[in-house]
Amino acid sequence: MIITTTLLTAVTLTKANASSTLTVRCADADQQTCVETEIQSFEASFNTCSAGREIDTIDLDHFAVKKHPGSPATAVTETARKDWINNLTKNCANNYYKPSDGSSWTNQFMVGYSLNSSYNEDNEHEGLQEQTPFAQFGFDGRWRSESGNTLHWEIGGLFASSPTLTDSEDNSTPTEPATDAEGDQPEEMPEDETSKPSQPTFNDVSDSLDIYTKVTTNFWADKDDTLKDYFTVGALAGFKTRDSITDEQDAVVHYYGLLGEYLYFGNSTRNAKNSIPRGKVWVSYLNFEEYGGLEDQKRWLIRGEWQLNNAPDADPDEGRFVVGFKANLGKGADDVGIFFAYRSGFDSIRSFITGN
Structure with a gap:
């Protein structure tokens, strides 16, 4: 017998708080085995990830009551239930890559x-x-x-x-004005483009x-x-x-x-x-x-x-x-x-x- 109504329902997700639920990634075989081994120790019909689901959210409060029965619950029983939930959550934590x-x-x-x-x-x-x-x-x-x-x-x-x-500084000494004879000299040709670095x-x-x-x-x-x-x-x-x-x-x-x-x-x-x-x-x-x-x-x-x-x-x-x-x-x-x-x-x- 596969328990479904008590494991994953809209009601369970709404009522359960973060500390009393556990999400099982069905692709994580180690986590699935860890959860099933613990709960099947007192509820042999328990199974997770049925009907091809990728994740299964478990109401741990529901199973804590079965693990440590008693109504009304005493202070000792309440403590035992909380410890069981904390240990199961810690030992069967989801290691799936996020x-x-x-x-x-x-x-x-x-x-x-x-x-x-x-x-x-x-x-x-x-x-x-x-x-x-x-x-x-x-x-x-x-x-x-x-x-x-x-x-x-x-x-x-x-x-x-x-x-x-950097540009090299021009340290040349100024010369006297050119004479008429010097002025007749042809002007220097402009610098050839080939002189630029290649x-x-x-x-x-x-x-x-x-x-x-x-x-x-x-x-x-x-x-x-x-x-x-x-x-x-x-x-x-x-x-x-x-x-x-x-x-x-x-x-x-x-x-x-x-x-x-x-x-x-x-x-x-x-x-x-x-x-x-x-x-x-x-x-x-x-x-x-x-x-x-x-x-x-x-x-x-x-x-x-x-x-x-x-x-x-x-x-x-x-x-x-x-x-x-x-x-x-x-x-x-x-x-x-x-x-x-x-x-x-x-x-x-x-x-x-x-x-x-």
Whole structure:
């Protein structure tokens, strides 16, 4: 005999409060077995998930009375019924994946020291001789679907040094007015267009602010996977400021393009709130409004970072040391560098400052 009228009815759902009902996901065989084993110990005819239902909501008050009978109920009986309901709810909790459990925002702040590309006045690269501090912040939102797909939207900023072009100053000494004979000399021909650079060049490094946004998703996640790491694809866009510019250059340069990113968390993120990944690498193919004195330049932008302490209890949100690299590659001058930094979540920084 299958009990249906007492298990799942509109009346039961209306009268039962949250603490005296239990929802069984029929796709969760472990939970279904847990509930049936307990209740069948005193009601052998009990079964769940009949008639092809996807979920079954059980009125635990009804079965608590059968487990600990008595009318009127004494204080001891009432306590026994409540304890039985609490234990059953705890032991047979629903572990079914709920997308909302893994959908949330996280943030990070990173300060450190970087070794960057340096250039001389002859537009020649001199290695990683530019040593400067930097700071980066980011806000990452993550949303999960029932199928296991993940959508990330990150907004961030980077205070760092970047290669730039500066005009050389004219230090020539003024000359006397030209004589008549000199005035008869033919005028100089205008500069030939071929004298302009054919590929990006730099002759200096200056501080800049880089504001960016990334939107990525993974299309091939298994909803039963633990999701300790995964790949995402999407788009990246942003803009950079420049400290030293020429008359022909804008003070702000924008960029946009496609992006692929690998995120490694170490621990399962399936039902956990969003967190800072232990490591990540992203590769993007971008169009820069201007790069190294030339417009509309296509560049490969690569960046990666890795948390040095990878112990199981080394939560990135609590603050950890990281190392990383960056590379802007393509035709002409490249911009590469490595960095060492301390990374943490804003909550940890606030707790450190306030002592709470």
